[in-house]
């Protein structure tokens with residue numbers, strides 16, 4: 627496909643005892659932010675380390691802009707900005723020393739954008755590299771990756787050490803990168819963050835992709851859920867007897883939750899005309915709820 631920047635085909639790395647990754651297939655399109663979610667040990671890092679050419683797959687392959695991740699690993703590393711899951715810095719005194727070294731390596735002379743990232747993430751780069759907290763290390767690694775002028779960013783759980791405020795700043799930085807036309811592939815186990823940033827998401831479980839979803843289709847989900855609160859017990863009970871698409875109820879709160887296809891919403895409002903309704907609220911299905919359903923289906 628013309629717009630595909632990363633193509634993962636039947637990628638497998640078998641560590642034995644059911645551990646590893648098995649027949650992973652992914653297409654990451656140019657200019658998209660692609661999320662990779664999964665529980666601990668599901669295979670996110672193994673997939674990413676294959677993408678970056680750090681490990682040789684047992685079967686299948688990854689191509690990035692036509693280059694094979696394993697055979698052309700040196701080229702791949704030069705053309706991708708990468709934040710590893712486990713951050714290890716070279717033996718340098720401070721974060722500033724590391725970032726300067728990185729800027730020299732990347733041939734960056736104007737440090738304006740680097741300083742913008744530092745200020746967005748409220749990083750004190752003068753700190754001792756070895757004594758940095760996990761969050762500080764992560765901020766330093768994000769700065770080092772984002773300051774390079776590369777078209778593709780591969781980020782392995784870049785926000786696990788960040789507090790919620792810094793996560794928001796990170797989301798903003800990723801949006802800026804997307805606006806520049808960059809492609810971003812990032813793993814995370816924080817659904818909310820993925821939901822805010824990503825265009826597409828794949829979910830991995832026990833080393834296999836269980837589902838991929840376009841966030842647009844989630845936002846325009848084909849079924850709707852409404853919480854309807856009635857003014858009186860009589861109306862609440864009559865509605866329960868009359869309407870059949872009830873998902874949940876709470877008699878103390880006079881609350882009914884209904885779930886129905888978008889095409890049937892009119893019918894709900896038609897029925898409700900005859901009732902005294904105190905409030906009605908639409909519940910949006912979250913990425914977490916969606917994947918929980920997929921996850922549970924896979925288990926059953």
Ligand SMILES: Nc1ncnc2c1ncn2[C@@H]1O[C@H](COP(=O)(O)OP(=O)(O)OP(=O)(O)O)[C@@H](O)[C@H]1O
Pocket residue numbers: 641645646647664665666667668669670671672673711815
């Ligand atoms: N070098 C290795 N040797 C043996 N087993 C490995 C190796 N690397 C990973 N594994 C196993 O493969 C599975 C997937 O690990 P991986 O690190 O890819 O998961 P992950 O989704 O990134 O997890 P986390 O969210 O905890 O970082 C795990 O069961 C892990 O123990």
